[in-house]
Amino acid sequence: MHHGLSYAFGDLLGDIGKWLLLGIVVAGLISYLVPDDFFLRYMGNEALSLLIMLGVGIPIYICASASTPVAAALVLKGLSPGAALVFLLAGPATNAATLTVVARYFGKQATMVYLASIALASLALGWLTNRLYGWLGLDITQWVNEVSDATDSMYMQGAALLLLALILTSPLRQKLDD
Incomplete structure (x- = not known):
């Protein structure tokens, strides 16, 4: 169990x-800079x-960890959930590192x-x-508005600060473990 926790809060988090x-x-910048109706309009x-x-x-080099908050911000600005899913699936699966490995081991035709x-x-x-989403009548922005009060709670802010502290100190913990 100790090794699992060490890995989770050390290597994995790092x-x-x-x-x-x-x-x-990036999601914060999108939330601040992009007008609320941008995707609906354009x-x-x-x-x-x-x-x-x-x-x-x-074409962009993005991993699943980074693309998830970006996709969430895009949906909250009016992008359809399906379009966000396309971004979530295509971005990490087609980054330059993945395509290079596939091309090296399987060839250009297999890469295509x-x-x-x-x-x-x-x-x-x-x-x-x-x-x-259409068939079920789901509106993702309504869900966010309903739970927005929860994000203002001291518990949520404390959890965010704890996560930030764990992320920022993980390189230090990794060096101590080595």
């Missing part, structure tokens, strides 16, 4: 912590929004098949997600 913080910073066409998020997600498979699967799942 590996994903900086990316999570980067994602939170990306109201569902197919176009799915394709744009695929085009944004594929891999890339096309990720693109098609992401688009299909994004489209299905939008259908599911």
Whole structure:
């Protein structure tokens, strides 16, 4: 059990912590700088929004830890949940490191098949997600508004500060363990 906790609060947190913080910073910038109706106004066409998020997600180097808060901020600014899912699936699966490894071990043709498979699967799942949200009548922004009071609590603020402290001290703990 001690080794599991050591790994969780040491190596794992050290590996994903900086990316999570980067994602939170980018999400904060999106929340502050992007108007609330931006995506509804400029990306109201569902197919176009799915394709744009695929085009944004594929070339950027982003991991799942960083892309999750970014996708959440985009949805809260009016992006469809399906388009956000396309970004969440395509970005981490097609980053430069992954594509380099696939190309090295399987060749360029397999890399193109891999890339096309990720693109098609992401688009299909994004489209299905939008259908599911529509069919169930779900509105993600309503959920956030309902729980926004909870984020102002001392408990939530304390938990955020604790997570920040754990992330910032994880490199120090890793050096002590070595």
